Every structure is written in C-alpha cells, then in structure tokens.
Amino acid sequence: MSGETDVKLTADVLVIGGGPAGAWAAWSAASKGAKVVLVDKGYLGSSGATAPGGTNLLYLPPDKEMREKAVQQRMQSGGFLSEERWIHRVLDQVYENLELVEQWGYPFVKDENGVTQRNHLQGPEYMALMRKVVKKAGVKVLDQAPALELLIDDHGVGGARGVLRQEGRDWEVKANAVVIATGGCAFLSKGLGCNVLTGDGYLMGAEAGAELSGMEFTRRYAPAPAFSSNTRSRLLGWATYYDKDGNELHGSRSGDFLAERLLEGPVYAIMNKADTPEKQAILRSSHAIFFLPYDRAGIDVFTQPFPLTLRYEGTVRGTGGLRIVGDYCETTVPGLYAAGDAATRERVTGAASGGGAFNASWAICSGTWAGQGAAVHALGQGAGAPERKLRSAGRYGLADGRTNLTTSRADTQELIQAVQDQVLPLSINYFRSEAGLTAALNKLNSYWPGVSEQAPESAYDRIRAREAAAMAATSRWMYTAALARKEKRGEGLHVLAGYTELDPNQHHRILVSGFESIQVRPDRTFLAGVAAGSHQGTEQGA
Amino acid sequence: MIELVSAERCIGCNLCVKVCPTNVFDRTEHEPVIARQSDCQTCFICEAYCPVDALYVSPYTDEQVDVDERRLAEEGVLGSWRATLGWGPGRTKLAAIDQTPFINRILPERPIRAAGISDVRSPATS
Ligand SMILES: Cc1cc2nc3c(=O)[nH]c(=O)nc-3n(C[C@H](O)[C@H](O)[C@H](O)COP(=O)(O)OP(=O)(O)OC[C@H]3O[C@@H](n4cnc5c(N)ncnc54)[C@H](O)[C@@H]3O)c2cc1C
Ligand code: SF4
Ligand code: SF4
Helix, strand or coil, X not given: CCHHHCEEEEEEEEEECCCHHHHHHHHHHHHCCCCEEEECCCCCCCCCCCCCCEEECCCCCCCHHHHHHHHHHHHHHCCCXXXXXXXXXXXXXXXXXXXXXXXXXXXXXXXXXCCECCCEEEHHHHHHHHHHHHHHCCCEEECCCCEEEEEEECCEEEEEEEEXXXXXXXXXXXXXXXXXXXXXECCCCCCCCHHHCEXXXXXXXXXCCCCEECCCCCCCEEEEECCCCCCCCHHHHHCEXXXXXXXXXXCCCCCCHHHHHHHHCCEEEECXXXXXXXXXXXXXXXXXXXXXXXXXXXXXXXXXXXXXXXXXXXXXXXXXXXXXXXXXXXXXXXXXXXXXXXXCCHHHHCCCCCCCCHHHHHHHHHHHHHHHHHHHHHHCXXXXXXXXXXXXXXXXXXXXXXXXXXXXXXXXXXXXXXXXHHHCCHHHHCCCCHHHHHHHHHHHHHHHHHHCCCCCCCHHHHHHHHHHHHHHHHHHHHHHHHHHCCCCCCCCCCCECCECCXXXXXXXXXXXXXXXXXXXXXXXXHHCCCCCCCCHHHHHHC | XXXXXXXXXXXXXXXXXXXXXXXXXXXXXXXXXXXXXXXXXXCCHHHHHCCCCCEEECCCCCCCCCCCHHHHHHCCCCXXXXXXXXXXXXXCCHHHHCCHHHHHHHCCCEEEEECCEEXXXXXXXX
C-alpha cells in the first residue's frame, strides 16, 4: 500500500456497497447520530442490480387479514424455511419506508381513485434520489472505491481497506461497525447492472469468520435478449414463444420451459399478446428498459421475433448470502452486519426466489435495520476505532507483498473463465445432478489454490484478482450446499435430479463456512419459536 | 456495449466517468475515452446521465459494432434513453407516468389446463 498518498478516514459506521441496501443502511445509521462513510465499487446512485432498471416492491396496506394471507403464502412457497415474524417485519417496515421515499420527492403515480401506487420504483430515479438523501444526511461517500478486505482485531471488525480506482490510491476507513451491502454474486454473466456483483462481500465476511446460509438456493437464470443484457423479463408475460421454424412453443418464462427448450435450440418470442396500441403503450411506460435493446436492434417486439437466452443470476435472484443471526442483521462476527443481497434472504423468502418484490423490499428493510444496529453498536463502544490494533482480514487473491509467490502465477482472466465454465452452463447449474455438481465442485476445488497465485499490481488487477477469489469461493459454497440438500423444497430454486420429494428430515437451513475445506452444518435455530410439529401436516401436503 | 463518445457534443463534464458502475471510461483533457470497452455491462446508465446526448450504448453486449454518429443523431437515437426516463429540463419523468402498477389489468388471457380438460380459457389470476 502506497503510504502518504492514501486516504485515511475514521467513522462510527462504514457501509460497503451503495445499492438500495447500502443506501438505506447509511441513511439509517446517520439518522441515529452515527458518523458514516459509504464506499461503492461503482457509484452510489447508478450501480448494482436495481439502478439501471427498477424493482417491484411489497406494498400491502396495514390490513391484518391481507398481510397474514401474504405471510402464509410465502411460508408455503418458501418451503417453511422462512419465519412469519420476519415476513411481517418486512411488510411493516417497507410500507413505512416507501412513504418516506414519497416524502423525499419520488413522484409515485396515483390510480383513478387518487390512491398512490408505491409498489414499483424506476431504478435510475430511485437511486439518484437515495444518493441525494444519503448525502443530505451527512454521509461521506466514496465512489469508484471498491473494498478489498476488512480490518479486524480480537473484538471483531473495525473497518476496511480498498482502492480509489480512478485515482490509483488506496483508502482505509476505521469504524467500529461495518455493514456489508455489496449485493449478490452473478459471476459476470452480464445481466442488467449485475457485473459489479461478484460476491466480494461474501469473501470479506467469510475471511473475518462469518458463515453463509442458503447457498444451495442459487439455481436462478433470467430470460434476456440473446444479444443483450436486459434481464428484466416480467413483460415476457405478453409473449408467445417460437422455435427457429416459427412453430409455437407452449410454456411460460417461469418454470423449466425456457431452460429445456434452449438446450434443444434457439427460442424466439413475439410480444403479440399485447395486441392493441393501448396495451403496447401501457407496457412501454412500465418497464421501459425492456424495450431499449430491441428498439436499438431495429426489432418491433410486438410483431417480430426476437431471440432469447438465459443469463445466470447466482445469488442476486437466488436467496443465499451471509448468515444473519439478530434482528439488526448482525452476522456472527461482532461489529459486522449484512444487508440486501449480501445477506441470506431465507428469513423472509425461505427456499423461494425473492425476485419479484421480496428482494427489493428486503434490501430496504435489512438496510434500515443493519444501519440502526451498526450505529447503536458503534456508538456504544468505549474505545474509538483509531485506537484499536487492527490487522488485515484479507487472505485470498491479495498478493500485494503478503503471499510468497514462487514461480507459478495464475492468470486472473483464465481463473474467472474457468469458474464461469463450471457455474454458468444450464447443464450443470440448472439441471443439477449429484454427478454433475460433484464433477464441477472437484474442478472448482482444484482451481482454488490458483486464487493465491495471482500477483496483481495495478489497481485494476488488484480488484479483478479479489473478484476472481470471491467468485471462486462463492461457487464452491454454492455447490457444496447444493450437494447437501437432497430433497425438493419450495419453488425449485434448488433441485437435484432424483430427489423429487420434500423430506421433513431436511427441514433446516444449510450453513457453509471456510475456504480450504468447507464446513457444512444444518441450522434449525429458526424453528425454536415454532411449536414442534406444527408444520408437519402442511409439509406433508406441500 | 458503449460505442460512442461524441467529441462534437461532449462538454467534458465527466459525469459518465463518475457514474459508470464498471469504470469503462478514462478522463482526458477533452472528452472521456472508452478505455475498457469489454468491461461495459450494457446498462445504459452513462447515456441517462449525459446532459448533451453525446453517448451511444449499442444493445449488443458481446460484440463490437461500427456506429455512424450522424445517422444515430438523425434517427433520434442519441439521447433517447434519457428522454424516455424523462431526465433533462422540461421533461416529465418516467416515474411520474409509470404504468407498472396497472399492467396486471391488461394481462393476456391464458389457457388453463386442468386434469382432463384442455384449453379452457379463463382470465389469468396473477
Ligand atoms: C434485472 C433485475 C430485476 C429485478 N427486479 C426485482 C423486482 O422487481 N423486485 C424485487 O424485489 N427484486 C428485484 N431484483 C432484485 C433486486 O434488484 C436486488 O435484490 C436489490 O438490488 C438488492 O440490493 P442491494 O443493495 O443488496 O444490492 P445491489 O443493488 O446489487 O447493490 C450492490 C452494490 O454494492 C456495490 N459493491 C459490490 N462489491 C463491492 C465492493 N467490493 N466494494 C464496494 N462496493 C461494492 C455495487 O457496486 C453495488 O452498487 C431484480 C434484479 C435484477 C438483476
Ligand atoms: S457525460 Fe456526456 S458531456 Fe459529460 S463527459 Fe460524458 S460524454 Fe461528455
Ligand atoms: S453502458 Fe453502463 S457499463 Fe457501459 S459504459 Fe455506460 S455506464 Fe458504463
């Protein structure tokens, strides 16, 4: 690290990541009176899975019956790995926060009865607004400032280090509480806004001793134009599908249909179920980004066929992430909090995907809670972070003078490609089988030592090397967990060939941790509050 | 992928350099340069922010294509995403006319296949 030119800051709370989860965490911690620094790999306001497109949200009026019904539905679809109390918490909190978003100036539309519709946020507008709100709350923001590693001592986490990639300098922030809000891991599959999401937070957290949960729930691909990035695909609900000869294919964007068909050959769609100019106009003013790539490619989607592909989304619309153990999204490491897609979303989504409304709502709520918890924790510490004897927690893919490189140097780009080759194919990761996953995991395990043989020098290479390490680790946690769940639970976010039934004996979450050898163990703590056997009947019926 | 920074239009505000999530541009004395094109994730964010419609992101994520600035300008493509978002003076924001909350009202009917019955048409539920 380059000495006097480095930027060194101290704060009470450091938030890593500036998507919705990080933005809400920073705002929430600052509102509690904490001094907050937020760093983002890209830019708070434009970076991450929400910013380029947008998200639908849970917005249920505080009607007891309605909410109870929503909670029960979710418990069911999530295979009873979620918790009623947590789903209620999210429904309550997101309702309040969306009212704040309106007060801050987001121009929500009204229906013909004058009722404000707060269940969808256009990404660029929402995140630009959050940037304003966060800065106004006094948060110091460092953009283009990816975190590379945490700082720790015997009392837990005390800050982080990274680079200011446009200045070629390093930064170091000491803070008694750190919120990881780095989003999920989509393995550079070029889904909309997702190439900044390489699992960095999982790696940093795990190096500090945190566990991960739900990593098997990562069997998640999204339809996109074969030639482009846009994975916002809700509007395909108005499409008819065809094979290359123009024969109609019967199926929908959810389920196995697209994956199965794409293995056989190209699939095309036409949005011909939006069959009037009025309907077409409504769709164009909804998920507007859906149309952009087609318009630019000269395709009239309402009358002309366009080719589709599936892009892998990993944990972004999967549900796994850092394990959280308390109401304020505490990890098991003192001073370390996780929010948004960086955290497991099982407490609210269970075994089902949170895409569609839960994930975005969870980002808002978990961010709010993590920010509060971090602020209270930091402000309650006697010793300021600057007095702590902190050391680097980073261990893998750093190589800036800390590993003894002998002769072999792994090429970062090759490493990334090798990991992608085991993670992106539908044949391995969608159509999961014990043989397929085991073979892939063996390969991934054999690549792992290469992670520490990278010798990055430039800021660019140092970031990429850590991303490679994070993706390699994430892929191994994913497949290790996937091989440990031998049943079908929830809505198909993990399916292993040959295991088509729900197994009541596997009514637990799966925790993974560690690097060289990965530990796996079941977690049943969330069942403690549930009367023994109370779900038995439903489970057998599900 | 990003394909164009128009030297003619650019006013050198460097907003695109700041907001690009994957750090594709480099600052120069004049207009920014596309320094790491293969890192572009085709998110269209830079276009949304450029105040003078000087950028063009092609829809093709994996291949580089040649673009003709004059044609893009004539066809109204330059700045079109920013216009759709309703960003820029005198425009109505997309968020303020967002139709997403109402799309379920125009859901297509879809055949529901119950056991033994095929192609019974009924309105979709969700
Ligand atoms: C196309 C698409 C559509 C979606 N639609 C919906 C929907 O309709 N409803 C719904 O509920 N959910 C939806 N989702 C999911 C939703 O977008 C995410 O759950 C949400 O964005 C998570 O917020 P986040 O803040 O945790 O992560 P993100 O929004 O992904 O932000 C993570 C941030 O962390 C930063 N970062 C990453 N690594 C580092 C590092 N090392 N150092 C510093 N910063 C770092 C990134 O730059 C980024 O800004 C969708 C996702 C996609 C991809
Ligand atoms: S945002 Fe537009 S005007 Fe500003 S530097 Fe970039 S290209 Fe030039
Ligand atoms: S499209 Fe997105 S990733 Fe590509 S240059 Fe523009 S802002 Fe950067």
